[in-house]
Amino acid sequence: MRDDTTDQAGLRGDCRQCFGLCCVALPFARSADFAFGKEAGTPCRNLQDDHRCGIHTKLRQKGFAGCTVYDCFGAGQKVSQVTFGGQDWRTGPPERAGRMFEVFPVVRHLHELLRHLTEALTFPAAAPVHADLRRALERVELLTRGTPEELAALDVGVHRQEVGELLLRTSELVRAGTRGRRKDRRGADLMGAGLKGADLRGVSLRGACLIAADLTGADLRGADLIGADLRDTDLSGADLTGALFLTQPQLNAARGSAGTRLPESVTRPAHWAP
Structure with a gap:
């Protein structure tokens, strides 16, 4: 039961x-x-x-x-x-x-x-x-x-x-349903990476280090984010609709804005920029 x-x-x-x-x-x-x-x-x-x-x-x-x-x-x-x-x-x-x-x-x-x-x-x-x-x-x-x-x-x-x-x-x-070939970035070291506006749809970012990375305006729809380190990651204006296994602690550790689109399973952190 x-x-x-x-x-x-x-x-x-x-x-x-x-x-x-x-x-x-x-x-x-x-x-x-x-x-x-x-x-x-x-x-x-x-x-x-x-x-x-x-x-x-x-x-x-x-x-x-x-x-x-x-x-x-x-x-x-x-x-x-x-x-x-x-x-x-x-x-x-x-x-x-x-x-x-x-x-x-x-x-x-x-x-x-x-x-x-x-x-x-x-x-x-x-x-x-x-x-x-x-x-x-x-x-x-x-x-x-x-x-x-x-x-x-x-x-x-x-x-x-x-x-x-x-x-x-x-x-x-x-992720097999995402069009185009998706690069596997599992466990990648992307600390401080400049990924502004990047097309990361359906990409595996499992366990990736994205500390302080710039993901403003990035398209993360359907991306696998399980275990990804999002501390101080800038998600302002990014689209995380349908992102897989994104948790509230990950979001709370990141930065975002009112324009950041999120899955229904999480809530917008109160400390994010308006």
């Missing part, structure tokens, strides 16, 4: 149902993205007793742009409310808190897989692998409902590889 993790709403972070896990479990170093650093398992000094961020509306102004690009894909509420049955890490024994922080990134990886599998099932061109996608979705869902001990012992890499191969096949089927 499926739970609500297959719904897009269940695959987005809901801080109201989470015990601030990303603000405690994860480490970050002092940098341009974080005004100060902290170790894994240590609460951020901005985290309040009610598990809310005390500077949530001013994160960028306060030097915490890194927080604004993060999304747990719904893992926070899953671990808080399902895996640990609503038991707060603050009120239980230290062992529970430690296990909670250990399990959170595991479930986050699994939820990211669920998000991609759910999207893959919306592509009519991927019909030949829909049955395999559904089976993979059910397997990953089952894993997310494991006990804390089962989740802590899970080898996420094995499951990422299996799902990754299936998503690659999905991408190939969908």
